[in-house]
Amino acid sequence: MVRRMLIAAVAVTLFAMPVRAQSDRVAVEKIKENEAQWGAAMVRQDWARIEQMMAPEFTATDGAGKRTDRAAYLDMLKTGGMSFSGLQMGPEQVIVNGSTAIHAGEATMTVKMPDGTSGKYHVVWTDTWVKDKDGNWLCLASQAVEHPVS
Amino acid sequence: MIRRMFLAAAALALAAMPVRAQTTDAAAGDKVKELETAWGAAMVRGEWATIEKMLAPEFIGTDGAGKRYTKMEYLTMMRTGGMTFSELQAGAENVVVSGNTAVHMGEGTMMVKMPDGTSSRMHTVWTDTWVKGKNGKWLCVAGQWVDHPAT
Numbered sequence: 169m170v171r172r173m174l175i176a177a178v179a180v181t182l183f184a185m186p187v188r189a190q191s192d193r194v195a196v197e198k199i200k201e202n203e204a205q206w207g208a209a210m211v212r213q214d215w216a217r218i219e220q221m222m223a224p225e226f227t228a229t230d231g232a233g234k235r236t237d238r239a240a241y242l243d244m245l246k247t248g249g250m251s252f253s254g255l256q257m258g259p260e261q262v263i264v265n266g267s268t269a270i271h272a273g274e275a276t277m278t279v280k281m282p283d284g285t286s287g288k289y290h291v292v293w294t295d296t297w298v299k300d301k302d303g304n305w306l307c308l309a310s311q312a313v314e315h316p317v318s
Numbered sequence: 319m320i321r322r323m324f325l326a327a328a329a330l331a332l333a334a335m336p337v338r339a340q341t342t343d344a345a346a347g348d349k350v351k352e353l354e355t356a357w358g359a360a361m362v363r364g365e366w367a368t369i370e371k372m373l374a375p376e377f378i379g380t381d382g383a384g385k386r387y388t389k390m391e392y393l394t395m396m397r398t399g400g401m402t403f404s405e406l407q408a409g410a411e412n413v414v415v416s417g418n419t420a421v422h423m424g425e426g427t428m429m430v431k432m433p434d435g436t437s438s439r440m441h442t443v444w445t446d447t448w449v450k451g452k453n454g455k456w457l458c459v460a461g462q463w464v465d466h467p468a469t
Contacts, residue, residue, distance in 0.1 A: 225414045227423055231382070233443030233464050235423065263376045263459060265449045268419040270460040272378050272386060292384030294462040296447045298416045308414060309421040311445035311462035313384050 196262040198305055199269045199297055203260065206307075207275060210252045215245050223298065223306040231313040249282030258290075267299040276317055288317040347413040349456055350420045350448050354411065358426060361403045366396050374449065374457040382464035400433030409441075418450040427468050439468040 202221055209217040219242055226238040236244065258274035274292045281287070293312035297305045353372055360368035370393055379387040387395065409425035425443045432438075444463035448456045 223416065225416070227412070227414065227421070227445075229423065229443060229445050229462075229464075231464055233425065233441070233466065235443075261378065263378065265374070265376070265459055267417055268447065268449050268459065270378065270447060272380065272460070274384065290384070292380060292386075294378070294380050294445065294447075294460050296419065296421055296445075296460070298419050308416055308419065309423070309445050309447070311380075311464075313380075313382055313462075313464055315384065 192264045195264045195269055195299075195305070199262045199264075199271050200260060202297070202305060202307075203271050203273055203295070204257065207255050207257060207277075210245070211255050211277075213245075213251065215242055218242070218245070221305075221307050223300075223308045226307060227309050229309075229311040231315075251280045252277050253280070254278040254288070269297040269299075269305065271295040271297065289314045290317050343415040346415045346420050346450070346456075350413050350415075350422050351411060353448070353456060353458075354422050354424055354446065355408065358406050358408060358428075361396070362406050362428075364402070366393055369393070369396065372456075372458050374459045377458060378460050380460075380462040382466075402431045403428050404431070405429045405439075420448040420450075420456065422446040422448065440465045441468040 206218055206221060209215070222238050222241075224238060226241065228236045228241050230236070255275060255277040258276065260271065260273040263270040263272075272294050274290065276288065276290045278286055278288050291312050291314045293310055295307055296309040298308050299305050357369055357372060360366070370389075373389045373392070375389060377389040377392065379392045381387070406426055406428040409427065411422065411424040413423075414421045423445050425441065427439060427441045429437055430440050442463050442465040444461055446461040447459050449459050450456050
């Protein structure tokens with residue numbers, strides 16, 4: 169009986185492992201998809217799409233160490249007069265731990281400023297995503313650093 | 319009867335809200351703040367083993383130049399990089415807790431002595447993500463920071 173229970177326990181463990189691995193793979197793909205959509209939405213100026221992906225308590229931190237909450241971040245995008253183009257996504261890594269996912273990504277893009285000047289920037293970020301009760305992944309925090317591309 | 323059930327449900331919901339806030343979010347926020355304070359103190363003392371215990375195996379760190387570090391690389395840099403830290407002054411901090419995830423947004427100023435003997439006062443701003451494991455222990459899975467000379 170004990171042996172049978174042990175075999176059953178081992179079998180459960182073996183079955184459970186691929187299920188968890190599969191669940192993580194699904195989460196990784198979903199986060200990568202969200203990040204790609206975030207970038208595309210910036211280029212299209214589709215701020216509503218970005219808003220959908222942000223948790224209410226979202227906080228962004230830029231390369232100068234300045235913090236921006238969800239409302240201020242969206243306001244900056246909507247009324248700041250910047251536009252983005254030539255987005256090229258770079259290497260990315262996703263770490264999933266239960267209902268938490270970290271996206272460590274980078275990209276290069278051209279940013280046109282309100283005064284008409286343009287610059288090409290390389291951005292490196294760490295985004296924290298959490299899965300809500302409905303199964304949606306929402307971005308809770310982001311810290312990024314940007315440097316001009318020479 | 320139905321109305322009484324609704325009232326009872328409402329009373330339960332109202333009673334549960336502060337409990338969740340106190341025992342989960344507030345307690346988690348305090349725990350993460352405590353861990354961050356211990357991290358800073360460990361840096362000043364050069365106690366890398368203390369920091370190692372706080373980092374998840376999959377930890378990924380990112381510095382102000384956009385350079386990424388694995389757990390091993392981060393610890394190696396701290397242990398063998400030849401830098402020392404002193405006069406740490408913690409600044410504003412905020413913790414956002416969502417389930418078993420806590421994001422610590424903090425800042426601090428400290429003196430950093432470089433391997434060549436030069437020292438400078440740096441202001442660092444970071445976003446650290448902590449995850450609570452099944453054993454109730456909080457581990458840092460990611461951190462990105464940026465530092466600038468303090469004025």
